[in-house]
Amino acid sequence: MVIAPRSVAPVTPNDIRLFTLLASVPPGRVVTYGQLADFIGAPRRARWVGQLLRQLPKDSSLPWHRVINAQGKISLPILEGGREQAERLRAEGVLVSADGRVSLRLYRWMP
DNA sequence: ACATTGACGCCCA
DNA sequence: GTGGGCGCCAATG
Numbered sequence: 001m002v003i004a005p006r007s008v009a010p011v012t013p014n015d016i017r018l019f020t021l022l023a024s025v026p027p028g029r030v031v032t033y034g035q036l037a038d039f040i041g042a043p044r045r046a047r048w049v050g051q052l053l054r055q056l057p058k059d060s061s062l063p064w065h066r067v068i069n070a071q072g073k074i075s076l077p078i079l080e081g082g083r084e085q086a087e088r089l090r091a092e093g094v095l096v097s098a099d100g101r102v103s104l105r106l107y108r109w110m111p
Numbered sequence: 112a113c114a115t116t117g118a119c120g121c122c123c124a
Numbered sequence: 125g126t127g128g129g130c131g132c133c134a135a136t137g
Contacts, residue, residue: 044120044121044131048119049119051118051135055135068118069120070121075119082118085118
């Protein structure tokens with residue numbers, strides 16, 4: 001499995017845990033930033049998860065597009081990849097509304 | 112060193 | 125449903 005390294009800063013054990021967990025999210029399912037943080041034992045650190053995903057290399061093999069916010073919406077700005085995220089999700093059969101909303105009830109993945 | 116900025120989330124009004 | 129306040133914290137200016 002290819003773990004996308006942080007471009008500059010050192011990769012911490014928590015980084016590895018997060019990437020490993022994210023890599024296990026199956027196609028057609030989504031998880032929230034908060035979920036990822038909680039499951040690796042870093043509650044209330046959803047923001048840190050987003051910050052980590054933000055610096056993933058563009059060619060990362062990690063399913064970054066399966067991460068949405070607790071509101072069930074795509075957080076990534078349209079011009080910064082939000083469009084691509086919606087496309088990737090739809091390609092996996094996930095229904096994404098025009099405003100980037102996804103049904104957590106239908107697609108949320110639980111480890 | 113200090114201030115601001117986010118791929119966030121929970122709580123409350 | 126919406127909006128404000130706070131916690132969180134690495135990156136950035």
